[in-house]
Amino acid sequence: MLFIQDFQDPVPHLLNHEMTLTEFKFIWYMEYSHRMWGRAVGLAYILPAIYFWKKGWLSRGTKGGVLFLCSFVCFQGLLGWYMVKSGLEEKANSYDIPRVSQYRLAAHLGSALVLYCASLWGGLSMLLPQHKLPETHQLLKLRRFAHGTAGLVFFTALSGAFVAGLDAGLVYNSFPKMGDRWIPEDLLTFSPVLKNIFENPTTVQFDHRILGISSVAAITAMYLFSRKIPLPHRTKMALTCLLAVAYLQVTLGISTLLLYVPTPLAATHQSGSLALLSMALWLMHELRRFPK
Template sequence: MAVAASTESMPLARVPQTRSLSPVRAWIYSLAALVVLMVAVGGATRLTGSGLSITEWRPVTGAIPPLSEQAWLVEFEKYRQISQYELVNKGMTLSEFKFIYGWEWGHRQLGRLIGLVFFLPLVWFWARGVIKGRLALTLLGIGALGGLQGAIGWIMVASGLEPGMTAVAPIKLALHLTVASIILACLVWVAAGLKDRSDEAPEVSTGLAPRILMGLILFQIALGGLVAGSKAGLTYNTWPLMDGALVPSASALFSVSPWIENFVDNVVLVQFNHRLVAYAIVAFAIWHAWTTRRRASGSKAASRATVMAGLTLAQMVLGIVTLLLVVPLWAGLAHQVFAMAVLAMAAVHARVSVA
């Protein structure tokens, strides 16, 4: 009798703790939304050519933009000393400079806001004992990753300020985007794990497929960063053929020496790899949905797997449209932001699925 009573009381004992974590869950999802917004603003900054407009890294004093005409002229003069101005934007007016400066300043300001929205509630929840132990350490790890992301952002910008450079290094842009995506996936993973599912039907086993799918999507986002950084999307704007063939010639795919640099610096191979992995992700997601529906039709796992198949297919179609239209601003941003939505859903699916 005592054992039975103890067993029956266990779900009730978890309810107060789960309810106390509901504000934490909402806070983490708010952070995830801010990260998506950060990625969107970062994409707009890149697509408008604004990323090198601020030539110094001032984490504190840089929060205040130029407030006078003289201050604007000082900032403009700093920009006119770099290669991007000399080789791309020579003759730019002060008002045009203010436009690109605004995008980069907004991107950095949003980063400062995310830092505040992360650490202030973290300290408050921790002080009240709402979060502790493993959850607290996990959140601290995500915070450290966010700090590292800020440093990576400046390293990326600094690569574009070197003499002769007119844009940031593609591999550093890809790293910056990938770390942002990892932060988003971590936030969604943690938040999804805080939901009380004691009243829901047990999850059916889906194996490692959801986690493999999430890993593939992260890898594809990294490849997308290389495409964006090398401007490979502005070339070979046909589909399904690429340079008149389904598979470009080996001489085109590996024209750079040493061969390893083709994976970063050769726009043919960079774009081709992005295409191939897109096909692989869609095929894998459809297979995962089909097998899950066969095993447990009507289950939540089957529904999520079906949604993932639809999302990955929609993202591939959006990518093709973006390529065919030669990357207009709206399409490039939509493709980048939708990738974050696909990743977030993949993280939820992987977190709540039973391996």
């Protein structure tokens, strides 16, 4: 009965007219698994936090971080519900394909990335001893470079949510040009112009391309710049891993585009963005200022 009830939602009827109940079950189980996994992640944060807190194993500084993470994981769950809700709202007199709001999808992904980054940073701080690096002018430049690059990688990953939310990966399946042009004609067809950035599939894909290429270029330049600076072995390893994952990720992105976005490859590309962000965060952690 639960499958039949959910089968009445607008998505199966308007998006896939010939979908059978058996086919719908596969999608339903995917969604259900994601929800259950999200709840399991929430419990994995909250239950140990309660136990460690009661045992007195958390320092004063750690308690603040733990409270933030536990609060944020709850916020992430609520944001996920808010996102899904947007795809189940049947609009009167509308013939649009029902889909979740790309804005809410981006917010849900963005908050997940923030939660992941905060967790990873905390883990790295506990597990990896900090280097005492000489505060030279070149090191300061490299540190700023690493911060800017990590921010660029983050926003590139975030822009992927708009690509997914609008199916923008299916608009132009050629590279490096979009069709037969470097700049497509329908780049700014929406009015007002600002609306194109978030709602025009062509502009969304164009922006994602530019951000991706800029990320790889920035990482390459940073790697070459770092070669002039004496760095610890672990820091050099972080730089090398970041460079390698960046080129792997751009290869995955181009392949996904040229092959018309097959789901397994698209999912791998999405996972690659998280791996790239992890490498960027690791490098930031390696270069952080030693406390006095």
